[in-house]
Amino acid sequence: MEDVKQYMKKVGQQARAASRLMAQASTNAKNHALENIATAIQLGSARLIAENAKDVAAAKANGLDAASVDRLTLTEKTIKGMVEGLQQIAQLADPIGEIDGMHYRPSGIQVGKMRVPLGVIGIIYESRPNVTADAAGLCLKSGNAAILRGGSEAIHSNQAIAACVHQGLREAGLPETAVQVVNTTDRAAVGELITMKDYVDVIVPRGGKELIERVSSEARIPVIKHLHGVCHVYIDDEADLHKAIRIADNAKTHRYGVCNAMETLLVNANVAAKVLPELCRIYLDKGVELRGDEASRKLVPQMKVATEEDWHTEYLAAILSIRVVADLDEALAHIATYGSQHTDSIVTENYSKAMRFLREVDSSSVMVNASTRFADGFEYGLGAEIGISTDKIHARGPVGLEGLTSQKYIVLGSGQIRI
């Protein structure tokens, strides 16, 4: 325990020192490092797969569930994904040093803002080893130092990827300590990481609800976090029903296990009889379990009864809850009560109702006539994302490079003093 404390302190101090160098690193050096890391991973893929096999074997021996083993396993395809991800990050514009809004004030000074790194970013994740490359790349490009703490079941894979990252940094003349992968599986390391105020500026937990809740409640450092995604689509009575059916189908069935999938469908009572039978036919054909309120079940008898708990639930599965509402106000009230402030969409052709929905729904993404599945850093054009934030402070919604930066004020004078 004392050893872990000492070890993490050293990691923290090294990260802080590296962060100062990374903040000054040229765009060129950072891009070279990213490309070098990509190459090292590509050339080292056989070794990565061999190291990964150790983790996979141990995981199976320890009885880890199949889904976790699947997330843990590196294949030629996931390795290609890592390589391409790093190359894409290299191609993104460098946010650091960007100057905005310089304007003269009556005093004669010129004031604006310069974008700067946050400093040291601690990332805590679970079994997926590709997060190691991905998170390292985003932190590096945004001029930060990173401390990565992956799942203990992926320790060999993560250390092998870390070796590629270090090689890439070294070849670009950047400090290897800019990206450190915690090399102990002791859980106390997480406790240290999330409380080392002097060495870590922000924590990004990536993983399931339990991990995020533990990290948020114990951290003494700001956390960029993503909690639940209880997303809604509201089909208004002035919706184009063709669009409505396509969007409601896509929002639920494009992928089930993702945070931006719809979990509850709200349908205006005036169009429920026109929409629900056709739409539910599609869901049932795709094997989606439907749970409805009384009004929906009258229209589609195959539905189960939705309970109060259903409205709160992020299924992350082929299950959908459905409710018929009287009007936009009832839809807004439902979303305010049961939503998770993640992503909600209205389908309507009515301008005033679209504007009200945009303004009044307090979620990180609010949409009109589009599938909730678009709430994503790549779809929004951020180029990459470190996660989706459901917080309001600092970063909200998909978090790309910019979310890993801050802005300082800069003042250009010519000798001004305050009078």
Next chain:
Amino acid sequence: MEDVKQYMKKVGQQARAASRLMAQASTNAKNHALENIATAIQLGSARLIAENAKDVAAAKANGLDAASVDRLTLTEKTIKGMVEGLQQIAQLADPIGEIDGMHYRPSGIQVGKMRVPLGVIGIIYESRPNVTADAAGLCLKSGNAAILRGGSEAIHSNQAIAACVHQGLREAGLPETAVQVVNTTDRAAVGELITMKDYVDVIVPRGGKELIERVSSEARIPVIKHLHGVCHVYIDDEADLHKAIRIADNAKTHRYGVCNAMETLLVNANVAAKVLPELCRIYLDKGVELRGDEASRKLVPQMKVATEEDWHTEYLAAILSIRVVADLDEALAHIATYGSQHTDSIVTENYSKAMRFLREVDSSSVMVNASTRFADGFEYGLGAEIGISTDKIHARGPVGLEGLTSQKYIVLGSGQIRI
């Protein structure tokens, strides 16, 4: 104790409910409320002064120090200041609903960001009752609900100002619970306020170091905070010495007790003999106590010896520490080691050194050829400020209306689904 918990929970629930209405309030209604509050304070000034007299008498009876009594006392002048402050906030542009960066993506959706309130803001302050009007005004204009907890010694004054605020809100058709002034002097109320995650979105402590440290360490809600202001001016060997002397004089002596006053002067060794005697003459004439390193004391024998502790100290007084440095690198290293990431300024005519200073100093305001005293919301054109943040997350530097808001993504589609 149980009563305080129940009371604060009720305050929190009312604030949350009011925040939903405030987020939708029109610019017109918010401005009317601000003007009405200003009028109510103006017309009620006799009553405010009478209520304030009760607090002042009690404070004197309790042996409160003279400086605190001074901060507590309301005069015609401070009341005029409150009234004008509110009128100024009414004239600022409404940040809420502002839409930025809408652009089309290859999928056909249009993505951008809409500025929204944070929700409920808890403000904890000390003896100055004018903060009540000021903070209420900023929260109101930015569409938030506020819970204000002033010093117990100002309870009568704060409740009297609160009555004016409520009258103004009521007359504008906005909920009175949009601004609640905690009516108990029990310190447990602060403990509740900073941990009521469900009802409060951000905490802004305004006051001395102890208050801020207590609030930051115990809060379970994000805190926008200002710690120390150990500000530096570095006079480079390529400085225009006329500008250098004016700036170094102004940065220290314009006002002593403010966070953006210079506390340490760094002078390049090549110009120390030219600058320090003349500059220190000015300081000594104004009664500033000087504490220097060996090299500076050789040039100005009246200086006391600066200890290691001096370099860390925010004097907030007519005291200045002075150090002679070999070059820009040594100045940067000093600022990185001893600075508080608040405000630092370089005086130089050299372009490359100015650019390096701007980029490399990791402070909330970094200046070239200007007095550190400009680090201020009014001087930067924010119109008003709720404080200066020395954090990097969310808001950095002077925090105006924008710092009390967040941005959500909005997506305008025409039926797009994700493929």
